[in-house]
Every structure is written in C-alpha cells, then in structure tokens.
Amino acid sequence: MKGHKDLEVWKRSIKLAKEIYRLTESLPKEELYGLSDQMKRAVVSIASNIAEGAARNSQKEFIQFLYIALGSASELDTQIEICKEIRFKNLNEKTLDNLQNELAIISKMIYGLISNLKTKIID
Numbered sequence: 001m002k003g004h005k006d007l008e009v010w011k012r013s014i015k016l017a018k019e020i021y022r023l024t025e026s027l028p029k030e031e032l033y034g035l036s037d038q039m040k041r042a043v044v045s046i047a048s049n050i051a052e053g054a055a056r057n058s059q060k061e062f063i064q065f066l067y068i069a070l071g072s073a074s075e076l077d078t079q080i081e082i083c084k085e086i087r088f089k090n091l092n093e094k095t096l097d098n099l100q101n102e103l104a105i106i107s108k109m110i111y112g113l114i115s116n117l118k119t120k121i122i123d
Contacts, residue, residue: 003054003055004050004051004054004055007050007054007113008109009050009106009109009110009113010047010050010051010054012102012105012106012109013043013046013047013050013069013106014047015102016043016046016099016102016103016106017043017044017046017047019099019102020039020040020043020076020099021040021043023039023083023091023095023096023099024036024039024040026088026090026091027083027088027090027091028088028090035079035082035083038075038079039076039079039080042072042073042075042076042079043072043076045068045069045072045075046069046072046073046076046106047069049065049066049068049069049072050065050066050069050110052065053065053066053068053069059117059118059120059121060121062117063114063117063118066110066113066114066117067114069110070107070110070111073103073106073107073110074107076103077100077103077104080096080099080100080103081100083096084096
C-alpha cells in the first residue's frame with residue numbers, strides 16, 4: 001500500500017486546503033468563527049482522513065476513512081454553495097465555481113480509490 005503522500009488525491013486535497021484558507025481570508029470578519037471556520041475544518045478533514053486511512057492496517061478501515069473524507073467534501077461543497085448564495089462582496093463566483101469543480105474531481109478520485117480497494121478485500 002502506498003503512503004498517503006504518494007496518493008494523487010491527497011496531494012490535490014492539500015492544494016485545495018491552501019485555496020480554501022486563502023478564500024476564507026476574504027470572508028467578512030464576523031464569519032471568522034462561523035462559515036470560515038467550518039470551511040477550514042471540512043477541507044482539513046478531507047486530506048486528514050485520506051492520510052489516516054492510508055496508515056491503517058486494513059483496506060476496510062481505509063475505506064471507512066475515505067467515506068468520512070467524502071462526507072467532509074460534501075460539507076465543503078455545501079459551504080461553498082452558501083458563499084455563492086450569500087454573494088459576499090470579496091468573493092468571485094468564478095473562483096467558487098473552480099473550487100467546486102476541483103472538489104468534484106477529488107470526490108471522484110476518492111470514489112475510484114474506494115472501488116479499487118473494495119476489489120482487493122478478501123473476506
């Protein structure tokens with residue numbers, strides 16, 4: 001099994017985390033402990049659960065952590081959508097669309113990894 005740093009999906013999730021952290025700097029200060037904090041937690045959870053799952057001894061455990069990462073990806077997608085709906089002054093809708101597109105790619109990669117791992121499980 002590869003280490004998490006060798007996984008392309010983990011690398012992309014780290015890049016997404018940097019982009020989300022930059023984006024949250026543009027949110028109004030009153031969102032510091034609200035939407036901003038939730039977005040940071042969700043994006044960190046994606047990469048962290050991929051890493052933790054990759055470190056586990058079994059493919060079943062890895063899959064469990066990948067499903068948690070998918071849940072966090074769905075949370076983040078919802079939070080980005082909220083940003084679009086609220087139309088914060090400092091946020092560009094094209095930037096938000098690009099983030100959602102990258103998140104969709106990461107989610108597909110996670111689903112692909114889950115499918116791959118499921119074929120390798122021996123009951």
